[in-house]
Amino acid sequence: MKAANKHALILSAATKVFAKKGFFNARISDIAKEAKIADGTIYLYFNNKHDILISIFDKELGAIHSQTKDMIAKENDAEIMLRIFIINYLRAMKKNKSFAGVMQLELRQTDKQIREYRDTQFAAYLNMLASIIVLGQKQNIFRSDLNPDIIKRTIYGALEETSRVWNISLESNYSLEDTIQQLFQLILAGLRVQHPVISEEPA
Amino acid sequence: MKAANKHALILSAATKVFAKKGFFNARISDIAKEAKIADGTIYLYFNNKHDILISIFDKELGAIHSQTKDMIAKENDAEIMLRIFIINYLRAMKKNKSFAGVMQLELRQTDKQIREYRDTQFAAYLNMLASIIVLGQKQNIFRSDLNPDIIKRTIYGALEETSRVWNISLESNYSLEDTIQQLFQLILAGLRVQHPVISEEPA
């Protein structure tokens, strides 16, 4: 990624370093070296190490969020919206694997600042998913007995774990299109209103 | 949790502390204080801080793994096996939320020792899921066009994210039974062989 200015240059370098070493094992000096600048320069653009991480989320997740939002706004069908959400997420994660790694790991930190970000910005992104499901239920496309909050998490978990394999996989790496197709198999078949579902519990 | 001996006492205390603060922010002295022992005592039972984390995984995940394995061994039907796997996982995570938190966060660390554990012990646990899917496909219960490696990740992601909500949720907390039911809606409907699946791509 070509950095337009030093702020972006640092974010890009930090994303690589965080992805490789994790936030805690990453050193400010690692980031500075990766960006080919002096350690101190970083503090002209960011308040502290945490601020860099938050800024990475702000920039990258913000971009995915607004792009997805814009694309969805142009559609009417909940199923197509869901498809857009899924494809946008997976494409972004495939394109910027470093960010994918950072997001999947660091967003889970119990750190106060991270938690705050997760509970506002990231929650808003995920709620698009809940809104799509609610819409699909209104449109009578998605089964109405599904709880949107639970399902949004279920879908997101499936998405995240799927994209996570791309970063760490020892297993053979399947193509984006294949993987998306497989995911739809599970998700849409489950969501669609016409499918009867088992209900008996095991002993 | 009542600790049978000091080894278990420390693991229990460490699990709580790691869940609350994360591995990196947790101090050895925090764990010692939680266990009401001296800092140095910890080193009579563990080699270092990392060793504690690995031991937590070994103990807790090992228990889930072997219990699930035993229960599955008694069954023939892949769908029931899948149900067992899912219920066992969710029950364990619901029961020991501290461990759930530790697992969901720390197992993703890029740290060498953690990665090693993940790539062997945890991978073996997950592969039960792939085996179940393969069996279901042989039994003609599950659709044969699904790739077990991708699907095992999809399902695990859904499970993990679902249980993760229980630890952090600001959202209302749904019951274990409700949540399991919802998950089956999606997963089994997607897996079952009789369901036709869409294939057209969006423009």
Add this chain to the structure above:
Amino acid sequence: MKAANKHALILSAATKVFAKKGFFNARISDIAKEAKIADGTIYLYFNNKHDILISIFDKELGAIHSQTKDMIAKENDAEIMLRIFIINYLRAMKKNKSFAGVMQLELRQTDKQIREYRDTQFAAYLNMLASIIVLGQKQNIFRSDLNPDIIKRTIYGALEETSRVWNISLESNYSLEDTIQQLFQLILAGLRVQHPVISEEPA
């Protein structure tokens, strides 16, 4: 060395360990293991780690001191006395190399207790050497222009360095008799009254 009782057993073990690792790098547990007893047992016989070191000196150097003193008391000739001192020292160091190592290293510590020992017990031992020289000067065997305090140090340094080679030497190991003979060459030739000595200084 067979220990008559536990006190001696510990001293013997400690001497070995101190010789091998040095006082600071030696662990109480190393000594306990070497003596095949429990760590705590050591504290039934010694106040602390320093006390063990001091006790080693007391026992070993005390033995050399009193034996040398007794042998010298039976002689009249200063040259023979000197010979006895030298042979006794070197024989003891050859026989108990572990103690030799401990003495050559630890007696130099700036530690308060060690310094105290060195300035009393060890100083008394060394002063036998000064007394012999003084006697030799009275007997007109040794040159009177030599300062006994300087010469005692000179001789002791030569002795110590000589015996030290036995413990560490990469160089070929000369026999005790050879080495003693060589030492006498230097020392007696220098001490004896009849030898003219150069006095001109270099430019």
Add this chain to the structure above:
Amino acid sequence: MKAANKHALILSAATKVFAKKGFFNARISDIAKEAKIADGTIYLYFNNKHDILISIFDKELGAIHSQTKDMIAKENDAEIMLRIFIINYLRAMKKNKSFAGVMQLELRQTDKQIREYRDTQFAAYLNMLASIIVLGQKQNIFRSDLNPDIIKRTIYGALEETSRVWNISLESNYSLEDTIQQLFQLILAGLRVQHPVISEEPA
């Protein structure tokens, strides 16, 4: 001593602290305080505590070694060379008593790094002494029945013990010139070819 730069400043401070307390009892914070810098600054110039000690030897002993080597190279007479070696050593030790103390104590450590240094750099320095003796024997100035390896140790031991008194002495402090003169009495008288030596052993 005025430190030309921070590296030298730290070495100078460390030399003082090591001389006073010994390597093991010296704290990094003691050195930092002595140098009036922060603890962490030390690690910008040295890898660890051991590295500081080795660097002290490298600098100080290296200086004595090369200076002595240069001065000896200009001479032909082994006796004069020996005189140069002795005077250089004693002058250096008299001038930098802290280093003298460090050298006399720490060079004896059984520590791996120290031993390595001793067996290479220090051994090379001492071998100058052996070479001088060999030359003197070729020149028929020194007795040929003396073993240079033993004698170099004997002389060095005498030198070291002599200079050691300057650091610790409770005894009256003799002048450098006096002491050198006394040392020559013993050493040269013993080395010189013309002196007959006793050979009879005591019973």
Add this chain to the structure above:
DNA sequence: GATGAATGAGTGTTCATTCAT
């Protein structure tokens, strides 16, 4: 007496952050 588990004070080293240049 003998044990060895437990203690907790002590320290080398790291690294985010600052600031004089």
Add this chain to the structure above:
DNA sequence: TATGAATGAACACTCATTCAT
């Protein structure tokens, strides 16, 4: 703006010593 030397707080780990058994 940019630098990178300097800072010093923070912490994992060690080990001499204690004491309940």
